[in-house]
Each structure stands twice: as structure tokens, then as C-alpha cells.
Amino acid sequence: MTGTTDTTRPAPLAGVKIIEISAFVAAPLGSMTLAQLGADVIRIDPLGGNIDATRWPITEEGTSIYWASLNKGKRSITLDLKSEEGQAIATELIAEAGTLITNLPARGWLSYDNLVAHRPDLVMLRLSGTHDGKPAVDYTVNAASGFPTITGSDEKPVNHALPAWDVIAGMYIANGILAAELERRSSGTGQEINLALADAMLATVGNLGYIAEIQTNGSTRGPLGNGLYGAYGQSFTTSDGREVMVAVISNRHWRSLGTATGLTDKLAMIGDLLDVDLGTEGGRFEAREAIDAVLRPWFAAHTAAESTAALAEAGVLQGEFQTFEELVRDDPQCSSANPLFSEIEQPGIGRVLAPRVPLTFHGSPAAPASPAPSLGENTDAVLAEVLGRTADDLTTLRERGILSD
């Protein structure tokens, strides 16, 4: 590490302008990631807000914490997107910015063919459900993925609570825009990019080996509860009723687990007992039930604090399960002691801890987290600054109902 961070160079995406017309998690997260890398992201919503404007969680007064969390550091404008005049203004903004991210069907005025006529080197990324145009959301994509059938302990599928496919798709969106921007700077030419949420899932399933595993070995793993596949790992209940997760990846971890628990000799017996090589990840996976049985009483006899201290000192990978409340209230990683976070004043919500992009650039640092705008907050400023609209122009647009009062 260099030790010092150069704060004079602009953020990596300084000077890049992006229009977003989207809702929910994936596309807003993709463009927020680019905003956090320094891009000027202008989110255009219909008058009154898009379908996610009041999404839960909300405050007691009804402000969407969800919306605010996924739109940090953007500018927000609202237009009557059903009117030709509103569409024309949005088209002008897209042409000026040169980059568009959307999860709308991209037909008519929002089609690539129409927009590229206004901005020849346009980069436009559209998120869809499936590659062949069917609707899909995180929950339906997840059902198809196979993962719910190996999550938990029994045969009934269990959804993960994390909207993982939306988050992964959001990251792919940022990657797609960055790659196309790089390419445009060499070629001078833009392009249309498509991403299907279902394809982000399918690519991940393939990249993690599940497809080839079935094609090669004929089947895959069943549900393993909190156990790891292909290595040793398990969760245990401690004497004070907490749950801790232990993961053994390397042989060093395995030796450390024996040292920390004083169970080296008993653990070693399992090799002969089951005729497995405990010096391999696969061997430890095969012996997992016996290892569980040897370790469980040790955890049941120690508090979470005791077991955590002993395992950490020996260098075993371990972690205590915690609720979101515990994470936010007690974990120093989730506090302004972690440079990831800063306290921001979020309009309508209050003072909250907010993350910047988790990448730390030592040369051209990304800015700390900044609040989300309120809906339509930047309409006048953006139309004046980007499109040169005068105060009179804005009044006229407002009278005609293209802008909100």
C-alpha cells in the first residue's frame, strides 16, 4: 500500500455523464455504482416517480429508504414521459449525455435506433428479464437457478433473502458501461448492449461449475444446511446460545482448528476411522459428519466470545452470526471507523451511515457517500445546465404539465 492517497486527481469517471431511466434494484444499482466512481448520473423518472418511488422499507412518514439507498449520488429529474414533449426533452438529455441505462422495453422513442439518430456514438444498455424478452424478476430467476433447492437443510426450496441476482446484474451493468466507454474512446463509436437478468444468473451458475458438474458427473450436491461443499465448514451453537460459522480451506486452517480446540488427536483419528485423507479439502468434506460430531461438544462448552477468541488466535476462519441490528449497532466494521462509510444527512430520512463504492482508489479516489436526491430535486438545474433552458422555458413547461409543479 502506498500509505497516502492522492486527493488531487479526479475520480475515475469524472466527466462521464449517464442518463438512467429505470426502477428497482439492478439498473439503479448499476448506475449508482458508476455515480460512486465519479460519473454524473441523471435519473429521469415520470412525474410522481417510477414504480419504486415508495418501495419498502419506508420511514414512519412514508419516505422510501429503499429508493434513497439505491440512488445515492445521482441527480433526479421528473418529466411527463408519456407526452411527446417530455420524451423529446429526455431524448435531448440522452443525446447530450451520450450514455443511457434503462430497464424499460426500449421501444418507440426510447429505441436504440431512434436515439442513435440524435447521438451517433450513443452507448445504451438495456436490462431485460430473459434474453428472449420474457419478463423475469430476481425471485423468479432465483427459482429457476437451482440454488433454492440446495439452500437450507431439507428438500423444500428455500429462497435466499439477499436479492443476489439483482445485485450481480447491477454489477454487470456497470461493467458493461465501463467496457463500452473504454471501447468508444478508442473507436469513436458507441453501441447497444443488452443484459438479461436471467443470463446474469445463468452465467454465474456456469462460472461456479454447476452446469459442467452435471454434464460431467450426472448430478450435483443436495442441501448441506450451513455446511460447505467440497471443503470443511459448519455452523455451531455455543454455550451462550449463539451461532458461529467455521470454515477450513487450507491445511494450515485444519491444523489451527485442532490447536484452537485441543482436539487435534481426536480429529486425526477420523482419517483412519473413515479411510479418508484429512490432508485434502475433499477428504475433510467426506468426513464432515464425524468432524461435526467431534467439534460440536467443544462449541457447546464454550461461549461465543471464548470460541471466537480461541479460533481467531489460532488463525481459524470463523465468524459469529449476527442480525442486521447487531451489525449496525455493534460491529465496528459497520461504522464510520471503516473508511467505506460516512454519515450523511438523507432528506426525509435523517442522519444515516452510508457506503461509498467499496473500491479504494489510492490515485484517483472515489468520493465518500453522498445523499440521494429527493424525487425531481434537480429538474430545473439539469434542464438549465445541460440543455440551456431558461427560467421562462421552465415556466412554460410547467404550465403545460411536462414538469411537476
Next chain:
Amino acid sequence: MTGTTDTTRPAPLAGVKIIEISAFVAAPLGSMTLAQLGADVIRIDPLGGNIDATRWPITEEGTSIYWASLNKGKRSITLDLKSEEGQAIATELIAEAGTLITNLPARGWLSYDNLVAHRPDLVMLRLSGTHDGKPAVDYTVNAASGFPTITGSDEKPVNHALPAWDVIAGMYIANGILAAELERRSSGTGQEINLALADAMLATVGNLGYIAEIQTNGSTRGPLGNGLYGAYGQSFTTSDGREVMVAVISNRHWRSLGTATGLTDKLAMIGDLLDVDLGTEGGRFEAREAIDAVLRPWFAAHTAAESTAALAEAGVLQGEFQTFEELVRDDPQCSSANPLFSEIEQPGIGRVLAPRVPLTFHGSPAAPASPAPSLGENTDAVLAEVLGRTADDLTTLRERGILSD
């Protein structure tokens, strides 16, 4: 959509060369994503392979399907990285490539300060466990995230089977390299970038609103089984014993659900019954138990095929849960009918279906999936091509044990 794809323009990252020295999921996935976008990624492993070389799943003969799936489209070289001579060759390669991705501690010869002396505009991204240098892996980061405590139906934490934090961190790695590459092309200067796996988790928890929710409302949601939070969604068992997922996001979806099931009138009664506004996502979430109770008999009286057909025709978001086996064998999305996939011949594994990057670039298309190299397959070719080593040089290096036989 343009309809046609220009196949004459090179892939977005053509001409970019990246060295990877890493293992497991996140860093290999990050650099594989860049390889799939067109970069020339050279993975350097120690002689005999890194700690992930034989990771499960494996074939009957012991070839790692895991490794092959996470290293598609890269080149592989092996060096004695413990020797000064091996380190010097790796340093030369890093200096030539100009970009390094690693999850090693980056001390000594692999420190940024040392490497930048050999390549002044170096971009180097290092993945660590936590921002303050503690070890962490997906499983321990997940335990701390809060998500296991709301996954499944009861109070005991349930790990998701998807290594979501590793995948998300891999995507952030690709974003970090792309952003720094863009910045370098303007500034002429490289930089060091750090990413902590724990920070990728914490940023996601914050971006999804969980931190602000607790700070504002004092608490968050408990486990909801397969139910959605803040909207209506649930899984149901059909008459043929299948499980299907239903998600209602918009008011149109809600009306469609009534139409598809013929239960519009009964569903409408729930509003008065519970004094909630079923025209809002929040209202439907509050009424979820009553909605479940009205819908459950309908699913129990229909087969999965019948319910899927009825719901799809009405435009309800729904999907049948399937195993990985069913996904691979029966789902046309997971076949070469989907342009995401192609059949590749993977050495040591055989003919398998493999995904390219899920982004479809209509101007500068990313290549179809290509196989992973076998370990060390490209050692001689890379040292000759990138560093100009002659056949005699390679023989000498081999005799001294710097290269494998």
C-alpha cells in the same frame, strides 16, 4: 435492438493485458470477466498450482470443474514463485502487462511500491478479507451480514448456498480495473486499488437499505420464508408436488393474479377484512397471510403446468423451482439455444455448455466462451511472446526448477 451485430470491431477490452495471481472465486471471477470482455488475462500460479487447483467439484479422474469454470479464456503459466528468479519473471510480466489482480498479501516483491518501480503507470488491485487486514472468506463475511438471520423460516441462521459475496466482489474487481484503466488512459497514471470482501458485503447491505432502515426505524424484518418483503410474493405447492414462486410487484400484476386464479372477488375482500389498501405494495405485504390462505387451495388444485400456464397467460411473474439437474437438462434458457452459451471442449473434463459474459455488445461483441487452459499450459508461449525468452532460456529455467518439467 439493432437486429444485427457488427462482428468486425474487436471486443471492448482487446489490447488490454492483465496478470492475475490469485485463487478461489472472487479474484479469478473478476479477471475472467475481463478476459470475457476481450482482455488477455495471464494467470500465474506456483508450480503444481495454487490452493484452488483441485477444488471440488472434480471429475472422477480428479480434474477440478471448479477451477476450469472460473478460469475460462485465460492463459495459465506456472513459476516457482518462492524463488527470487521466479519472482523476477513474474515482476517482468506484471511490468509488461501493466495491470495486476491479486488476493495475496502483496508484500515484498509483490508490493505496489516494488512493482511500480518496474512499471510507473501500474494498475494493481488487491483483494483482502477486511479493510483492516483481517482474514475473511465468503462464509464468514456472510455470517456477519445479517442475511442468514432472515433466510428460511425460523430463528436459526441459514446460509445461502450461492457464494454471493465472492461473486459480487468479483464483479467489483472488474469494475475497479475498468475504471482505473479508463482513468489511466486520460491521466497517463496508474494506481493501487484495494477491495475488501467484507466491504463488498457491507456496501451491498447499505445499498439495499438495511443500515438506514435500522438507524431510522430501529429494527428490520425477520425471516419470511419464501415470502417477499414489502410486496406480495410467496411459494406454493401444486397438486403434483412441485413448488412455484409468485411475485406481485405492480398493480397490474395484482389484477392479473386475480384474473389467472379466478379469485379476484375473494382477494378484494381481504382489503376490508384487514383494513389495508391492496392497491399498494405495502398493503399487500401487510395482508400477505390472508392472501396466502386464499391462494394456497388454488395451487393445491392445479398442477405446476396448469398454474404456470394460467399465470403466464395473465402476465403474473412466476417461476417453477427447479434443481440444477432440471435447469441443465430441461430448461431451454440453459442450452445453446440461448446465445449466452456455447459448447466447448474443456481439457480433462469434456464437452460442456459454457457461458460467455452475459452482456451482449452489438457493436464490439465479446467472444463466445472459450475453455480454461490446463495448469501451466501457456508457460512457454507466454514467456516467449511477452518476455522474449528463447527456447534455450526456457530450458535453463526448467533445469533450475523455476519452470515445471
